Amino acid sequence: MSSSLIADPAKILSLIEELCDIPYTEVQRRLNRYVQNATNAKLVFLISILVESEEMVIHVIGEEILDRELRFLIPNNVLYEAVINKTSLVLSVAKLDEELLRYINRITDATPQSLLTIPIQHPFKHYTVLLVCLVDYTDGDEARHACTEIVQECFRFCLGYLLSSLRCYEETRVKQQCQNLLAVSRKLFTHLGDFPDLLREIMAEVRKLTNAERCSLFLLDPDQQDLVAKVFDGISTDETVNEMRIPIGQGIAGHVATTGKLLNIRDAYNHPLFYRGIDEATGFKTRNILCFPIRDEKGIVGVAQLCNKINGLYFDAFDEQIATAFSIYCGISIMHSIVYKKMQDAQARNKLSNEIMMYHMKVEESAVQALLNCRDDHNIKDFNKFHFSPRSVPYKHMPCYTIKMFTDLSFLKYWRIKMPTLA
Structure with missing residues (x-):
């Protein structure tokens, strides 16, 4: 940027004073207004360059704060040359992105013709951080040179305010985006x-x-x-x-x-x-x-x-x-x-298999009562002897002798088992 004397120190100081403690979009509006009045351009807007994501971002055109920011990838944009070569670019407004052109036509109430794009370099990192766009400026080499000097002088003092407010704006945007995604994730996990x-x-x-x-x-x-x-x-x-x-x-x-x-x-x-x-x-x-x-x-x-x-x-x-x-x-x-x-599904299959198994294991109530009311004395010789063979117990009386064993060993009392449940 030029290091020559300031053309009008009072105007620059007044502008810097206006930029203190205001939102990013309002900073852009006031800078647009200042450059537009100083250059007599029909319309002015700023394009912020996000180097990390390789994006161009527009939040304000002239005095109008956009309801939705415009974002474009740098390599695919017609203004790519100005960003890379770091030199002013003159082209027809009609070559701009279709959506951006729609906003410009609506704001100017006419069909704009020419566009002067002036790149602004970072004072220490030496890459383009901002494009200042002048729509329908005063044509001619001398006028173009004058516009470039005015813009560079302005941002020699105001670029720091703009970059700081942009950084704050982007951090707020990312924070809000993260909060929205977390809220969505909570909703998804309820379904x-x-x-x-x-x-x-x-x-x-x-x-x-x-x-x-x-x-x-x-x-x-x-x-x-x-x-x-x-x-x-x-x-x-x-x-x-x-x-x-x-x-x-x-x-x-x-x-x-x-x-x-x-x-x-x-x-x-x-x-x-x-x-x-x-x-x-x-x-x-x-x-x-x-x-x-x-x-x-x-x-x-x-x-x-x-x-x-x-x-x-x-x-x-x-x-x-x-x-x-x-x-x-x-x-x-x-x-x-x-x-x-x-x-x-696995739990449902397991439950079904258990129900089927329990269904086939279930004993009719009449069979339980018949077992409890059995009149047989259940007194086989040597039943309580070690050498007794269980195979000598008749098959139909085996449940009865099982109950007899539980009764003689006091398992019913010790384990508090009800007789109908055991039967």
Whole structure:
């Protein structure tokens, strides 16, 4: 950045004073206003560069705080050149991302033409941390140079405030994201006893977290090497269509199941992997897709597919982060639910076998009474002698002699056994 004298120290000091102890979005609004007035640009907005995640983030355009932040991957963006080369970039506004362009057109109430993008470097780490974008600035080399000097002078003093507030904003966002995921995980673990209900709950929660219109869950059938769709948009397929199967190598879900990598598709029908069979079967029109794998400790157990971003043109990098984190809870809850179901089945089989065994061991009441009322004297010679052979006891009298043994040895009294129970 330039180290020349400040053009108007009073304005810079006044701006710095305004930036103290205010939220990150308000910091951006005031910086936008200052740069716009100083350069006579039609509109100004800032793009924060997150180096670790390789993202560009926009929270405020002009004076408007966006209801949903815009996130773009740096390598896939038209402004990539300005970030890497660290030099100002002039291009047509029409080349910007479609969703960003929609916001700009609405705010300016006209069709903007030119865009000047000025990169701001970190003062010590020497990489681009911010892009300052001027829409419909005064054209010409001299005017462009003047705008660049104004912007660089501004952020020579204000960049620290912006980066500090951005760091605080990102930490708050991540904290809230973690709290949301923990709340969801608690809800999921209350549905482990009912597997279909768990799947419906998973779909409802991930749809809510990413603002998706529809969601489908495909479970891997390892024996048939198919992906089986059990739930569509939180509704069991038994209520609408029959179970749907997709070969593991077919379509977007099959590709994700095979590669194990998340896939974010902005235009579904123009993507070579898109399988139209599901749309034809359900009557649903898919615009964009975010598909991610679900794993347990042994590998991939399924695939979740989100369709149609509600409050945006497509799913962004933030949605990808949420989906990746959420997939871990999905895998754990699905695995535990399957194990829990197997335990329930084993317990039910054990209970049934015990009931069957007890049923066949049960003695009729009439037989018990006949044994208790037996009139035989049960006095075989030498019964209490060591050399006595039990085989000499008639088979039909064996229960009676067993009772006689318990009585003579005082087991009934010692163990408090009731005579009908022993019989």
